[in-house]
Amino acid sequence: MTARPKVLVIGLDCAEPSLVFDRYFNVLPHLKRLINTGVFARMRSSDPPITVPAWAVMMTGKDPGQLGFYGFRNRNSHDYDDIHIVDSSSLKEPCVWDILGKNGYQSIVIGVPPSYPPKPIHGHLISCFLTPENAETYTYPASLAREIEEQVGEYRFDVKNFRTSPRDDLLEQIYQMTDTRFNTARWLINNKPWDFMMMVEMGVDRIHHAFWQYMDDRHVLYQESPYQNAILDYYRFVDQKIGELLDQVPEGTRIFVVSDHGAKRMDGGFCINEWLIREGYLTLRKPVHRPAELSADLVDWSRTVAWGYGGYYGRLCFNVKGREPQGIIPPGKLPSLRKEIVQKLKKLTDEEGNPLHTKVIRPEKRYVATKNIPPDLLIYFGDLYWRSVGKIGLGKVYIYENDTGPDGANHDYEGIFIMTQKGNGTGSAGRLETIRITDVAPTLLAQFGLKPLPGMRGKAVTV
Incomplete structure (x- = not known):
């Protein structure tokens, strides 16, 4: 590690272990290099294994019961129709970047759910895919939004109508969103101070739900289609973007690639x-x-x-x-x-x-x-x-x-976990036993010499 630790976490919502570690392994050169120079594992997600609460579980080390939300929609009271949608105010437990901030470390956080409306952090934050389309404030500090729009262009939180949009239009939206997210990450890395940087890309989740049935011949809706390789092509695109991002971080940076859950066909x-x-x-x-x-x-x-x-x-x-x-x-x-x-x-x-x-x-x-x-x-x-x-x-x-x-895919129990260090060219691949999503927060804190908070359910991954 460098004298002052630097940690980069690339979150790929719904990235599927059987694709990253097996089926697509040899056509994803940047992810392959990270795997071959570090450690990797199938990572058991939260119960339930869905975006909310899984990312919050990962970043707090607390289970959904401790957090108090069990999905996107939760009962507000015991009245029958009293349901609320999770947002950042639902998350009461400190995230990794909150703990780091109290210890003097600066963070860049991009799109980690649930982060709308944006909360103050010691650093810079862009809110997540739950952000309304015309939100007035989606960054902390608020002035960051104008900088991003001037330097990168219009920021995209999600794709529109990912279940119903025409396929070609949806593909274009997904690629544009991903390109914007990674361009924003690169700009922030080069223009804002940081010790910890984390981003979550939603495109992997969206492409699974929209195109899995064209890729999987065991799917009940499978048919030969020009979209047969849509998921493969997108994974290769994401891998390229990861490589471009890694070029911007200094030697010695500890690098993680994680997903909140996996994917499987929907029968x-x-x-x-x-x-x-x-x-x-x-x-x-x-x-x-x-x-x-x-x-x-x-x-x-x-x-x-x-x-x-x-x-x-x-x-x-x-x-x-x-x-x-x-x-x-x-x-x-x-x-x-x-x-x-x-x-x-x-x-x-x-x-x-x-x-x-x-x-x-x-x-x-x-x-x-x-x-x-x-x-x-x-x-x-x-x-x-x-x-x-x-x-x-x-x-x-x-x-x-x-x-x-x-919708062609459902969520699966396990996501991906990859941990390595930039410049660790002599490392050797190591497949860990299945780890749990609650292990990530203690592992990240350990990179800065910090111990888990009381109540965190996981333990630090050590190699």
């Missing part, structure tokens, strides 16, 4: 509320004959014991007497009812009778704490090959396209 969607209706756990006021979001006014709460939410994983909530406004489950009866539903979920099959291998998690058993209001159950349908569909009125339990728009 279909399991309609959780349709299933609850069929099993007698959820009763509507009147039949619904066209696809609709489940809302409180559609439900007969006097005859409903459970309802669910859609997404890359399922969330199930119980209608408990004394807790929910119209709860009917006596608290003493909840354990037996929960056991009954869990057993049924674990026995689920697909339409051909094959086991789905669905996994069910009780938050109070998985997390150190359960701040705020967690779902009563987290459900990974089909071992994450199936997404959860929350809509009603579909008339069926199984569907084979995403109800929120075309």
Whole structure:
């Protein structure tokens, strides 16, 4: 390391280990060099393995229960429709750069969710993909936005309509967003002081969801297409951008490449509320004959014991007497009812009778704490090959396209972890045992000689 440590973290949202470490390994020269001169591992993500809360878990070393949010959307109260979307104000625990700032180190942070609205840091920050399109303030300090627009151009937080845009237009958007992000990172590295620099690129996630079905011949929607190599070509583009960024950092910089979770094909969607209706756990006021979001006014709460939410994983909530406004489950009866539903979920099959291998998690058993209001159950349908569909009125339990728009991929349990040092040309590749996402924060702090904070669940990776 240099006399004053320098650490660069390149975050690739959803980067898939089987592609980076195996299938595409030999066509990604810059990532290959990092792997061959350092250590790497499949990194077990958070539960659930989705962008929010995973990046926050990575940067705080705390699990979702300790953080108090369990996905993008969370219950604000026990009222049925009281849901809020996570933003930076939801994150109460200190991130790596907050700890470094208190110890005199300066940071550059680009796009690490959830970071909108931007909070003050000892350094410079650009908020994440959750930033509204016309946000007035998206940087700290606020003046940084004008500098970026003058030096780099219009900044892009995300692509528009990544599930529904025409394919060619979407590809153009993804490439432009990625190019802008890396150009911004290079400019900041060369023009702002830093000891720690981290960026998160969302394009990998977006291209997986939009193009996986063209790449994977096991996909239920697979078809020969001119987009067969869209994901490969984009990975090569990202690898090139990583190489250009690495050229800007000094020798001795400790380099990390990480992803918050991986990706896998999506075999279909399991309609959780349709299933609850069929099993007698959820009763509507009147039949619904066209696809609709489940809302409180559609439900007969006097005859409903459970309802669910859609997404890359399922969330199930119980209608408990004394807790929910119209709860009917006596608290003493909840354990037996929960056991009954869990057993049924674990026995689920697909339409051909094959086991789905669905996994069910009780938050109070998985997390150190359960701040705020967690779902009563987290459900990974089909071992994450199936997404959860929350809509009603579909008339069926199984569907084979995403109800929120075309989507070819679901999230997987493991992301990537690569750690090396620039100029470490004599190093040798080392595959570590699977590490956990909570190990990253202690590992980053260790580069600066700092110990983990109390409550951090992981431990520093040492080589």
